[in-house]
Amino acid sequence: MSHRLVAMELDDSSAIGRADSRDDELALRHARSELRRAAQLAVAGELVASITHDLRQPLTAVEMNISAAIHFLRRRAPAIDDAIEALDDALRQQHRMRDALQVLQDLAVRREPRWDDVDLVALVHEVIALVETDALARRVPVVVDAHDDVPIVTGDATLIRQAFLNVVLDALEATSKSTTPTAPVHLTIGPDGEAAAFTVAHAAPHNDSSGVSTWSLALAKSIAAAHGAEIAVKTMPKSGISVIMRWPTHRPMPLPVSDDAPDA
Amino acid sequence: MRDDAPLVVVVDDDEAICRSVSRMLGAEGYRVRAYTTARDYLDDRDEASPSCALVDIRMPDVDGLALMRALRGSGSEIPTVFMTGIGHIPTVVEAMKEGAVDLLAKPFTAEDLSGAVARATESDRRTHDDRRALVERWRRLERLTPREAEVCALVACGLLNKRIAALIGTKEKTVKVHRGRVMRKLNVSSVAELVRFVESVLAESNRRMIKLDGAEVHRPQIAEILISVTARERDQGAPAPDAAPMDQRTMPLSH
Numbered sequence: 001m002s003h004r005l006v007a008m009e010l011d012d013s014s015a016i017g018r019a020d021s022r023d024d025e026l027a028l029r030h031a032r033s034e035l036r037r038a039a040q041l042a043v044a045g046e047l048v049a050s051i052t053h054d055l056r057q058p059l060t061a062v063e064m065n066i067s068a069a070i071h072f073l074r075r076r077a078p079a080i081d082d083a084i085e086a087l088d089d090a091l092r093q094q095h096r097m098r099d100a101l102q103v104l105q106d107l108a109v110r111r112e113p114r115w116d117d118v119d120l121v122a123l124v125h126e127v128i129a130l131v132e133t134d135a136l137a138r139r140v141p142v143v144v145d146a147h148d149d150v151p152i153v154t155g156d157a158t159l160i161r162q163a164f165l166n167v168v169l170d171a172l173e174a175t176s177k178s179t180t181p182t183a184p185v186h187l188t189i190g191p192d193g194e195a196a197a198f199t200v201a202h203a204a205p206h207n208d209s210s211g212v213s214t215w216s217l218a219l220a221k222s223i224a225a226a227h228g229a230e231i232a233v234k235t236m237p238k239s240g241i242s243v244i245m246r247w248p249t250h251r252p253m254p255l256p257v258s259d260d261a262p263d264a
Numbered sequence: 265m266r267d268d269a270p271l272v273v274v275v276d277d278d279e280a281i282c283r284s285v286s287r288m289l290g291a292e293g294y295r296v297r298a299y300t301t302a303r304d305y306l307d308d309r310d311e312a313s314p315s316c317a318l319v320d321i322r323m324p325d326v327d328g329l330a331l332m333r334a335l336r337g338s339g340s341e342i343p344t345v346f347m348t349g350i351g352h353i354p355t356v357v358e359a360m361k362e363g364a365v366d367l368l369a370k371p372f373t374a375e376d377l378s379g380a381v382a383r384a385t386e387s388d389r390r391t392h393d394d395r396r397a398l399v400e401r402w403r404r405l406e407r408l409t410p411r412e413a414e415v416c417a418l419v420a421c422g423l424l425n426k427r428i429a430a431l432i433g434t435k436e437k438t439v440k441v442h443r444g445r446v447m448r449k450l451n452v453s454s455v456a457e458l459v460r461f462v463e464s465v466l467a468e469s470n471r472r473m474i475k476l477d478g479a480e481v482h483r484p485q486i487a488e489i490l491i492s493v494t495a496r497e498r499d500q501g502a503p504a505p506d507a508a509p510m511d512q513r514t515m516p517l518s519h
Contacts, residue, residue, distance in 0.1 A: 056349040057278050059371035064284035067374030071291035086287055093280055205324070 051218075054100045058093035065090035113156035113226055115251050120153060120160070120196050121146045124189050127164045131172060138176040140185055142168075147190035154251045155227045163223040164198065166216035167243050171202035174241065178203035183240075195229075196247045203240040220245075228252030267295075270315035270385040274298040275305050275331065276347065277323045281370075285318060288374055289381060302326035306334060314342060316384035318368075318377075321348045321355055329355075332362050339475065341391060343384035347372070395474050399481050401465055406484040407449040413486045415442040417493035419455065420462035466494060 065086040072083035128142060135142050153160075171185045186201040217233075224231050229247045236242070272294045274285050282298035289296045297314070299305040303326055317335075321328040332344050346359045349370040356367060365387055366380040408416060411432070418428045425443065429436040452458045469491050474481045 053349050056370040057281060060349075061278075061280040061284040063371055063373055064281075064288040064377070068284070068287040068291040071288075082287075082291075086284075089280070089284060089287070093284070096280070 058096040061093040062090045117152045118157045140175045143184045145188045153247045159223045163220040166220045174205045175203045177205035198245045201242045271295045273314045273317045276320040302331035315388040317344045343387045345380045413489040416446045417490045421497040
């Protein structure tokens, strides 16, 4: 803002004015860069917080199960079956931790997104094929409404598929925990101005007004942020929850290499 | 597991936590009931209160703090240990203000859990013993007649028989008889013991009902006389025997 004021005051001096225009541009680029970085940090912070929470829970359960197993085995007449049951549960929780850590590892070694033309309708059908078994097991029908005029977007198909998959799996889980556990999950893919919108509408779990709030949604948000896409979660008292993802057709502007980089 | 082992309630929306904490406490000899929502617990509360509740602070719908408020609102004094995975300081402060006896930050160890539950159940045992003792005092008090209750209160206030006789409009000899019956009915052997008895009833004068072993025990009507006469005497200090007309200083009692 201060740069703009200086430029206006010195409008009668063309030489200084040009110099200040360049300062303005640099300041604007710097501000944009800071905003984008702050948004990325916010997403990363949310992701780390949810993964940390998802690690604390199984870690506590592992500690309790192993301690209980030791108790059972140290009895004068060891309760072998109880100990085995506790250790089995500890192992299941260890797998839960491994899955959460895998997400972190995937993020740590994540390659740069590949920028290709992506047909989101095709991706949605791939996701439906992937979740089919889970949906059948949960007895939750999946209804798809794919419009014909969905624009091709630019992005990394593998990452976008992962984001879709996370949101749909969350929806299936939330529905199965709702008061209407066999209500269908509605997937809609259609145009939205210059973008393509993918909406997942599902019933809210009976004990959770926000529904999807796990690390998987955070990861989906992280992928969306890398693509310049937006995610909104809307909770409606009667109809449930809608997760709306809006994917732009064009690749987002890349970040400058550094704040001091010369004007490219 | 013994039927009289302390009952611990675990409330956590994570089934794995419910299962594993229950298993650990069960291995230590506690009876355990686990619930994945606060509503399930509120709907399924036993008449016999548990000795301790282990409650996750952050739960969907009704969270741990709301659950504790609901329990307190219904007169429950169950010692509550909160579990938290977030360590959000304002929430922790609020939990302690709400009267949590302990707080376990996830991931906690089996020793942390055992210690917190042992302290909470011990606190519940002490509270339970105190309640039982108060109910016992109420039951002894119930044996007194209104006149005896009045004499009991006046003796506990340090008044001599002669003064009491003047206050209640009877003879000193009659007061001595009342006093002897009071000592016998309350099962006390000295005035000092009588004073301690009355003080312990007065200390809980705000309680009109106590839940004990799942049953509601109400304070006997006779306790009102003890409380009101003691309060009146203490308000008026140590007045002379003829400081007030007799009819204003005695309670309208029937023998």
